[in-house]
Amino acid sequence: MMLPVVIDLAGRPVTVVGAGTVGARKVAQLLEVGAVVTVIAETVRRPLPSGVALLRRRRYQSGDLAGAFLVVAATGDHDVDDAIVAEAAARGQLLNVVDDATRSSFYFTALHRDGDVVVSVSTSGSSPALASWIRDRIAASLPSGLGVVAQRLSTARAAYHAAGVSTESLAWRDWIDAWVDDAQWVVRGPSLDDRHHDEGPRAGAPATTTGPGESSAVV
Structure with missing residues (x-):
């Protein structure tokens, strides 16, 4: 069972191995939150988002994960992913293996953002499509602002x-x-x-006490 947490990746080194459609999408998500992203890919099938710190156009090699706080394996090659899993485990790094929840130590979730408010939905890697479906319905039910x-x-x-x-x-x-x-x-x-x-209370501040029988919520 996974514990949902929020991680600050701003300025942290992240390595993404593979630059296909899914890999490029993960790169975009990581750049959006300020990660310093290195991409290792022999073939880049679609343009990568601007902001990638380093692009190594070659196959993954042992030692490529040195210094990474977090790793994403998006190669689609089981043997290469095996090597990445082994190196990440040896280094104690957080690892997401795309489409392989059993070998991942973290998952990307379906997100809805409104300023500092973030709604995150996960199916623990079982079905990203279902996570997105749930996310969209939650987002549609929330008020704006x-x-x-x-x-x-x-x-x-x-x-x-x-x-x-x-x-x-x-x-x-x-x-x-x-x-x-x-x-x-x-x-x-x-x-x-x-x-x-x-x-209305636009200029007010919360009351400091609750009335009899009322409940209070801590923010």
């Missing part, structure tokens, strides 16, 4: 922490509801239904 809400909550939390106030007992959920509605108003623009919008 959640990234804006996350930024407002971050600012509010920082202000409380700077004042030496614990955020553990704050009644965040009522304010999240209000701020989500507020963010949608900002994204879509005002309408006749929003005539009393300015009476």
Whole structure:
């Protein structure tokens, strides 16, 4: 069983072996989050995204994974993948073998992003298509502007922490509801239904206590 985690790859060295359709897609995902990507591929079947730090146009060789924090094997060659798996294991590196969940120590997930809000869906490598299907339906059900809400909550939390106030007992959920509605108003623009919008809590801050029988959520 896998434990979902979020990894900061900004500035970290990543090696991708193979540059076919899937390999190029993985390279694009890694570059998007700021990884320093080296690609090793004898044949580049499609243009790689700009930003690749190093492209070695040759077959994988033992020792190619030296210094990599994370490795992606996208060769489609079982024997080559075997060698990559062995080297990555010896070096203690995180490894994704494309289309081979049993030999992978991590998986890429189907992502939906809205600013700092990230929804990640995985089927533990069983079916990327199903993960994408679930991701799309979750994304369609979410309100717009959640990234804006996350930024407002971050600012509010920082202000409380700077004042030496614990955020553990704050009644965040009522304010999240209000701020989500507020963010949608900002994204879509005002309408006749929003005539009393300015009476809402846009300029407010979360209450510091919850009422009797109310639950609180920690952000």
